[in-house]
Amino acid sequence: MSSRDRILGRVRRALADVPADGTPYEQAVERGYLQEHGERTVEETVDLLAGNLADYRAVVHRSDAEGLPGLIARLLGERGVERVLVPPGLPPAWLSAADATRVDDRAVSTHDELDRVDSVVTGCAVAIAETGTIVLDGSPDQGRRRITLIPDHHICVVRVPDQVVASVPQALGRLDPVRPLTWISGPSATSDIELDRVEGVHGPRTLEVVLVSGE
Amino acid sequence: MTGTFVGMPAFPEAAREAVRDRTLRGNLRHATHTIRAKRAGAVAELSDWAALREAGRRIKDHTLRHLDRYLVQLEEAVTAAGGTVHWAADAAEANRIVAGLVKATGESEVVKVKSMATQEIGLNEALLEEGVHAYETDLAELIVQLGKDRPSHILVPAIHRNRGEIRDIFRSEMKEWGRPAPEALTDSPAELAEAARLHLREKFLRAKVGVSGANFMVAETGTLVVVESEGNGRMCLTLPETLISVVGIEKIVPTWRDLEVFLQTLPRSSTAERMNPYTSMWTGTADEDGPSTFHLVLLDNGRTDTLADEVGRQALRCIRCSACLNVCPVYERAGGHAYGSVYPGPIGAILSPQLRGTGSEIDASLPYASSLCGACYEVCPVAIDIPEVLVHLRERIAQGGPVTRNGNKVVLKPAKGHAAERAAMRAARWAFSRPGALRGGQRLASRTRRFHPRSLPGPGRAWSGTRDLPPVPAEPFRDWWQRTHGGKDAGK
Numbered sequence A: 001m002s003s004r005d006r007i008l009g010r011v012r013r014a015l016a017d018v019p020a021d022g023t024p025y026e027q028a029v030e031r032g033y034l035q036e037h038g039e040r041t042v043e044e045t046v047d048l049l050a051g052n053l054a055d056y057r058a059v060v061h062r063s064d065a066e067g068l069p070g071l072i073a074r075l076l077g078e079r080g081v082e083r084v085l086v087p088p089g090l091p092p093a094w095l096s097a098a099d100a101t102r103v104d105d106r107a108v109s110t111h112d113e114l115d116r117v118d119s120v121v122t123g124c125a126v127a128i129a130e131t132g133t134i135v136l137d138g139s140p141d142q143g144r145r146r147i148t149l150i151p152d153h154h155i156c157v158v159r160v161p162d163q164v165v166a167s168v169p170q171a172l173g174r175l176d177p178v179r180p181l182t183w184i185s186g187p188s189a190t191s192d193i194e195l196d197r198v199e200g201v202h203g204p205r206t207l208e209v210v211l212v213s214g215e
Numbered sequence B: 001m002t003g004t005f006v007g008m009p010a011f012p013e014a015a016r017e018a019v020r021d022r023t024l025r026g027n028l029r030h031a032t033h034t035i036r037a038k039r040a041g042a043v044a045e046l047s048d049w050a051a052l053r054e055a056g057r058r059i060k061d062h063t064l065r066h067l068d069r070y071l072v073q074l075e076e077a078v079t080a081a082g083g084t085v086h087w088a089a090d091a092a093e094a095n096r097i098v099a100g101l102v103k104a105t106g107e108s109e110v111v112k113v114k115s116m117a118t119q120e121i122g123l124n125e126a127l128l129e130e131g132v133h134a135y136e137t138d139l140a141e142l143i144v145q146l147g148k149d150r151p152s153h154i155l156v157p158a159i160h161r162n163r164g165e166i167r168d169i170f171r172s173e174m175k176e177w178g179r180p181a182p183e184a185l186t187d188s189p190a191e192l193a194e195a196a197r198l199h200l201r202e203k204f205l206r207a208k209v210g211v212s213g214a215n216f217m218v219a220e221t222g223t224l225v226v227v228e229s230e231g232n233g234r235m236c237l238t239l240p241e242t243l244i245s246v247v248g249i250e251k252i253v254p255t256w257r258d259l260e261v262f263l264q265t266l267p268r269s270s271t272a273e274r275m276n277p278y279t280s281m282w283t284g285t286a287d288e289d290g291p292s293t294f295h296l297v298l299l300d301n302g303r304t305d306t307l308a309d310e311v312g313r314q315a316l317r318c319i320r321c322s323a324c325l326n327v328c329p330v331y332e333r334a335g336g337h338a339y340g341s342v343y344p345g346p347i348g349a350i351l352s353p354q355l356r357g358t359g360s361e362i363d364a365s366l367p368y369a370s371s372l373c374g375a376c377y378e379v380c381p382v383a384i385d386i387p388e389v390l391v392h393l394r395e396r397i398a399q400g401g402p403v404t405r406n407g408n409k410v411v412l413k414p415a416k417g418h419a420a421e422r423a424a425m426r427a428a429r430w431a432f433s434r435p436g437a438l439r440g441g442q443r444l445a446s447r448t449r450r451f452h453p454r455s456l457p458g459p460g461r462a463w464s465g466t467r468d469l470p471p472v473p474a475e476p477f478r479d480w481w482q483r484t485h486g487g488k489d490a491g492k
Helices: A003-014 A042-055 A068-078 A111-115 A168-174 B011-019 B022-044 B049-065 B067-080 B091-105 B116-120 B123-129 B139-146 B163-177 B189-206 B232-238 B256-270 B303-307 B312-317 B323-327 B329-334 B345-356 B361-368 B375-379 B386-399 B419-432 B435-447 B458-464 B477-485
Strands: A059-064 A083-086 A101-104 A119-122 A126-128 A133-136 A153-160 A181-184 A189-193 A196-199 A206-213 B084-088 B109-112 B133-136 B209-212 B216-218 B223-228 B242-248 B278-283 B293-299 B401-405 B408-412
Touching: A003 B067, A003 B084, A003 B303, A042 A059, A042 A153, A042 A206, A059 A068, A068 A153, A068 A206, A111 B189, A126 A168, A133 A153, A168 B256, A189 B139, A189 B189, A196 B189, B011 B329, B011 B361, B022 B256, B022 B323, B022 B329, B049 B067, B049 B256, B049 B312, B067 B084, B067 B216, B067 B293, B084 B091, B091 B123, B091 B209, B091 B242, B091 B293, B109 B189, B109 B232, B116 B123, B116 B242, B123 B133, B133 B139, B139 B163, B139 B189, B163 B189, B189 B232, B209 B232, B216 B256, B223 B232, B223 B256, B232 B278, B303 B312, B303 B345, B303 B401, B312 B345, B312 B386, B323 B345, B323 B375, B329 B345, B345 B361, B345 B375, B345 B386, B361 B386, B375 B386, B386 B401, B386 B419, B419 B435, B419 B458, B435 B477
Parallel strands: A059 A206, A083 A101, A083 A119, A119 A153, A153 A206, B084 B293, B109 B133, B109 B209, B209 B242, B242 B293
Antiparallel strands: A126 A133, A133 A181, A181 B278, A189 A196, B216 B223, B223 B278, B401 B408
């Protein structure tokens, strides 16, 4: 007998005492919880996102579409960034004012090559206000998972208010599980030493989120 | 690794050692109280916490009730998404499967995401016997591995270590495993984290095989979910060419939507954060993004035996948040090592004896490692009634009874060492069913109270050695009631 059959057989025997139940799943679990915590205007939701991002030590900036290239150029310039990773579908205008050398996100790049890059600029799929989370889904403006992991500095552009939702339930409704998903809440952090929070372990030590309107 | 749970003494003995260690108690007290206060704040932010907890309980109960169906559905979904599913009935089989998969890649080292399931089966040790080095990459697991130590907390495995101890471990051990610690390393958490970053980065960038567990598996879509903070998880899940995930069969949720419950309750219950810094979700393999080969090993290892116990099966709802450890007065003083299991604290006290059976002394002692105060039940985000299961398991151990082991129904004999307890219970049953004898006995006890010993003789000595015997009142309650209230008609 295969282990598959053995395990499934054990499960069925273990449940022999449980009466049969044909209730469809949608009705089997009552979902009395909220889809959103509190009532907010669109502006308040965006403010909450900004506040919660900052609370977990992301650096938050605001801009309109016109000012975005200048802002990104300034953020890269302030850090002396020489090489910046660019996902294939990033709107060209975003980096139009930046001096840094562009490094394309390519499948053939080695990890060591990516390790020599200073920064990465991406868009996002959705941002969650209540938790201060941005979610990447590998779309062309976000690229492969590793490009937002290996460089030490990540600039993520969130289109407000279109890409902002209030809550975790609302975010899941917008996401496609078939895509590889990365949820990011603040920069990499650890609390493993006496439960003191330290930012920056393996992922980017600096996360800058730009909330851009009118894009 | 010299640290092992095999041959651990029973809980009271192990705990006696631990509670004498002042450094350990200090470290534990600081850590558990810090996180306890933070958690209360994070939970208070969600006004619908009770409803989320109830939904979580129901989702997990429903899943367990139809576990066979969801396992098959998950297998189909993962396979359709380009993954390969393996089934492991026990630890030895799981280790064999993983070792075989690693060796088939031609590699001799793997990087690991922190995973309770792989600790439970002793994967690192099994791989080492096959010549494969497994590197733990979670900071706390790294501290434990470098210190040739054992984890003592589900979420913060090195909770028993303070920063000075960690610095000493890094200084002396890192060079044995790869990049040495910086010369002038101090005990500041930021510097220690930086040392770990540099030490591990060379391993991440060259690793060809990653091994992980998972927090959730979605039957409907075949999606696996790992929540973490440091990015070591993302490194292991996305940089290697081959990813092997070893996951307990109870970690399934039926639908994508179900994650909306657990992604709200897990981070707040475990690290007391609104959301953990990183959550990775993957469904099979993705084109040119992440590992090109994905294996899922579905692990039983005692879970179906646990499922067969009508009272105890609720332990399988556990999402490993560790909130119960942080509120437990027993854990706070005894620490995680005393439990002799990778699952310490209240949940460990009910999960380990069910997964492993109560054949060993340590497993038979675990259901007694509790004050039954109920704080663990209060904080549990999936409402596992831990005290109920503890009492159930105590009864099973003291009296014996039918259990399922390795899929077979067997009748457990009463455990040794509980003869006095059974005799006392038999005597109590006899006395309580004979009011005259009970009254006579109580009066006799009151009149002879001056002659009662301070501690018990014989088998009761161990009990009274750490407790004060309650004094017998000068007058039995029933006599007092009769005298002062004139019996049952007094109020009329």
